[in-house]
Amino acid sequence: MPSYNLLLLPGDGIGPEVMAEVGKVVAFLGQAGLASFETETDLVGGSAIDAHGKPLADATLKRADAADAILLGAVGGPKWNGVAYDIRPEAGLLRLRKDLGLFANLRPAICYPALADASALKRELVEGLDIMIVRELTGGVYFGEPKEITTLPDGSKRAVDTQVYTTGEIARIAHVAFDLARKRGNRVASADKNNVMKSGVLWKEVVGEVHAAHYADVELEHVLADNCAMQLVRRPKQFDVLVTDNLFGDILSDAAAMLTGSLGMLPSASLGEVDDRGTRKALYEPVHGSAPDIAGQDAANPLAMIGSLAMCLRYSFGLGEAADLLDGAITDALAGGARTRDIASEGSRVVGTKGMGDAVVAALKARVG
Structure with a gap:
């Protein structure tokens, strides 16, 4: 044993x-x-x-x-x-x-099954729901530098948090998501904000490159993070594996948690x-x-x-x-x-x-x- x-x-x-x-x-x-x-x-x-x-x-x-x-x-x-x-x-x-x-x-x-009626959404929207959210956990705005509050010359204050991602950080989380998808429904949705954030532009680019080079058999969809939040409420079962950065992952995973009826129901794993x-x-x-x-x-x-x-x-x-x-x-x-x-x-x-x-x-x- x-x-x-x-x-x-x-x-x-x-x-x-x-x-x-x-x-x-x-x-x-x-x-x-x-x-x-x-x-x-x-x-x-x-x-x-x-x-x-x-x-x-x-x-x-x-x-x-x-x-x-x-x-x-x-x-x-x-x-x-x-x-x-x-x-x-x-x-x-x-x-x-x-x-x-x-x-x-x-x-x-x-x-x-026994908790479908406990969800904030109708039973038909959540019954059978099984999403895996893959969140990048050690980069992004929570760890980026500079991170500070400074006092300006006029006495007012300015707060700065920095969103930073490298090619390697994005690629390794993409590999995790695609590998998981192959063991599930073979579908990955990648959520970013490439329309307004340079980090989102790089995120979409690198996830796409990893997909093309190693996981062409897996279905990949790129979705804007705000639209993803709406879709989680509108039609959550459209998602299988959802991969995203640290900030959006924090928000989207808590939104997805309430689809199940209670935060008290959901486990998580953080892997190296x-x-x-x-x-x-x-x-x-x-x-x-x-x-x-x-x-x-x-x-x-x-x-x-x-x-x-x-x-x-x-x-x-x-x-x-x-x-x-x-x-x-x-x-x-x-x-x-x-x-x-x-x-x-x-x-x-x-x-x-x-x-x-x-x-x-x-x-x-x-x-x-």
Whole structure:
């Protein structure tokens, strides 16, 4: 039985609660002989600021670099609103992404059959929805320099954020998107703003060159990012794989998340380059935030966190069968009527964070036999 080292970074708010439910699944996978895990737990975000005075300790980064994969809960909350910008909780997550080279963010937007009526859109628009959004994660306007606020001679202020992309950064994320498309519906939509942004002109050019040279068998469509946002609401099932830059990916993936009924349902993966051993640095986390308003109330939805573990099994460890079993168990738990309050509907059985985790483990046991 293979053994893997997992670094667990629960973080803040509801992070520790949803991570505890992942612990139940990890324990069962080991008991069932599907995989063996050695886990370490450390701090990130606000909890790390409280303990170390910064959102990610150097020792934690060293553990992350050595781990086979990282699972992260959520960071941030009003408790740390007054800290300096450079040591805000989110800076810990940004440092993990940057220092580990986690350039490819995969955000699936899947509408489970039992939750089609929970979407803000009509059932016929979202039933069967399965989009993979591929977001470039370590370049663009979030990391470009200069990034500053300066005071002008008249006393007013000017803020500058710089959108920067190179050919290599665009090409490598395009390869990820096209490779994924070949395993799915064989269609890629590339979203940019080439009509008003020079970075968009380069983005479209490089994605087109990668397609022509290596992936002519994959259908490619170029779409303006603002039109893409409209199309996600108008006819979302037209998309299969959607690749875009850091800023537009941040916005479009959250829009796509609400098509599924709740941010609490969606996992994500952040992957690095393939190394000499054929492995990647990888961090897996739910799309939702730390939700401090419901922390400690046994109310948070753990399914995005559990789904992030399923992505970890699939993309880091090559355990496709175990990942399929876990994804199926989530579907079964929902079909059985278990709902946290964010996805509750008339006639459903409202459970807490622990109850939903227990429902998934029970469904997983039934599938394993």
